Structures are given as structure tokens and as C-alpha cells.
Amino acid sequence: MxxxxxxxxxxxxxxxxxxxxxxxxxxxxxxxxxxxxxxxxxxxxxxxxxxxxxxxxxxxxADEDPQDLLGLAPEEFADRLMSMFAFPPDGTRPVAALLRAGGRPTGEARLQAAVCGPYLRDLAGALDGDDPEVRAELLVAWVLGVAVMRGVVPGTLLGRVDQDALARYSRAVVRALVSPDGSGPPERGQ
The missing domain is CATH 1.10.10.60 (Homeodomain-like)
Known part of the structure; x- marks a missing residue:
């Protein structure tokens, strides 16, 4: 048989x-x-x-590089990136794998592709005002920082905060970074 x-x-x-x-x-x-x-x-x-x-x-x-992130509005991009890296549905902590492979050419190349690659250029192109590239990198750095605190650093408060609660703070950061003057658009209902 x-x-x-x-x-x-x-x-x-x-x-x-x-x-x-x-x-x-x-x-x-x-x-x-x-x-x-x-x-x-x-x-x-x-x-x-x-x-x-x-x-x-x-x-x-490589599964962490979905092409459907390209062309999204900055707010939606940040939400999707946060879901992917800080709240991965399968619990595998992709940022941990990428960071723990740093220093190796393969790891550095994957970190560049997964985190930077075309996403930063696309996001910066959607931002008006001064220093769109810097603001795009700051936005991605915010998401990665949250992902590191949730998935790499044990026992952090961010590791216990649910995605909806964190989204309120994340959206405030995103609004500040995507607005040309740093003030961001007003919250709904204000």
C-alpha cells in the first residue's frame, strides 16, 4: 500500500x-x-x-508582506499593520522572528521587505506637508514599537491591552503624524 x-x-x-x-x-x-x-x-x-x-x-x-497594504489610506494602513504585527491572528509574533534574525543578511533583508520595502514609499506618497518620509517612518516605528512591547518584551501592560482599547490611542498617533501640521483632523463628534 x-x-x-x-x-x-x-x-x-x-x-x-x-x-x-x-x-x-x-x-x-x-x-x-x-x-x-x-x-x-x-x-x-x-x-x-x-x-x-x-x-x-x-x-x-514572506507571508507578512501582503500587497493589499499598498494604496490604503494612512489610517487604514496603520490599523492593518497593527493587526498584522501587534495582534497576529495565529499568535506567531512575526516581529519577534524578524528582530531575532537581525545581523544576518537574510534577516535584515526580510526586515527591510516586511517593514519598509514599498510600504514606506507608498505611505509617504499619501502624506501632505513637510517631511512625509520621516512621518511615514515614525508611523511604522510606532506600530513596530507596540509589536515589540506586546510580543518580545515579557510582562508589559501593552501585552495585555486588547486591540480595540489600543486602537483609540493608535488612531490619535496616526492623526498627528498624517496631518501636515501635526494636529490631525478633529475626532468625530468634536
Whole structure:
């Protein structure tokens, strides 16, 4: 009897295990063997599907680069980025994986692609007034800072605040940064 493997399911299990391992242990602390063990497969399958540990890392973190963030209004962009990095639905803490891979060319390239890449240019292009590039980077830095406090630094208050509560403060920061004079548009009802 021949047992047929579900390649897509195996690949998905490997990616899930890799996301969790990279977030928890960083690039250097994650082995191909450990990822394969977590996925319940032989380590040779990592190389078959991804070519190398670097290839696995890129694939595991590339899902964090959705093209549908491009062209959004700055407020919606910030909300979506906050959801993606500070409140990831699968709990894998993508910012932790990217930060813990810093110092390696692959990690630095993924951090640049996931956080900066085309997003900063697109966001800066949507901002009027002085220094749109600086304000765009500040907006992304705010989101990343929240994500770091929630997912990397243990025991923080931000780690316990729910997304709706945090959104009120986040929107105030976004309003201040997207407005050309820093005042932001008035709140609804004011």
C-alpha cells in the first residue's frame, strides 16, 4: 500500500512550525531538524520544499508582506499593520522572528521587505506637508514599537491591552503624524 502525502499540508505544517520557532528562538536558535520535528516530518523535506534554512526563513516570514497594504489610506494602513504585527491572528509574533534574525543578511533583508520595502514609499506618497518620509517612518516605528512591547518584551501592560482599547490611542498617533501640521483632523463628534 502506497501512502500519499499531502504536499501542501506538509508545507503548511513546516511553515507554521518555522514561524513559531523563529519567533521564539530566533534564526540562530532554530534548527531545521527542530522545525521538521515540530511538523512531524523528516528534515529532508525542509530542503526539498525550501532549499535551505534561509529559504525556510524567507518563506515563513514572506507571508507578512501582503500587497493589499499598498494604496490604503494612512489610517487604514496603520490599523492593518497593527493587526498584522501587534495582534497576529495565529499568535506567531512575526516581529519577534524578524528582530531575532537581525545581523544576518537574510534577516535584515526580510526586515527591510516586511517593514519598509514599498510600504514606506507608498505611505509617504499619501502624506501632505513637510517631511512625509520621516512621518511615514515614525508611523511604522510606532506600530513596530507596540509589536515589540506586546510580543518580545515579557510582562508589559501593552501585552495585555486588547486591540480595540489600543486602537483609540493608535488612531490619535496616526492623526498627528498624517496631518501636515501635526494636529490631525478633529475626532468625530468634536
Amino acid at each position: 502506497v501512502v500519499r502525502r499531502d504536499k501542501e499540508a506538509t508545507r503548511a505544517r513546516l511553515l507554521d512550525a518555522a514561524r513559531r520557532r523563529f519567533a521564539e528562538h530566533g534564526y540562530a536558535g532554530t534548527s531545521v531538524r527542530a522545525v521538521a520535528g515540530d511538523a512531524g516530518v523528516d528534515a529532508a523535506l525542509v530542503f526539498r520544499y525550501f532549499g535551505s534554512k534561509d529559504g525556510l526563513f524567507v518563506a515563513a516570514t
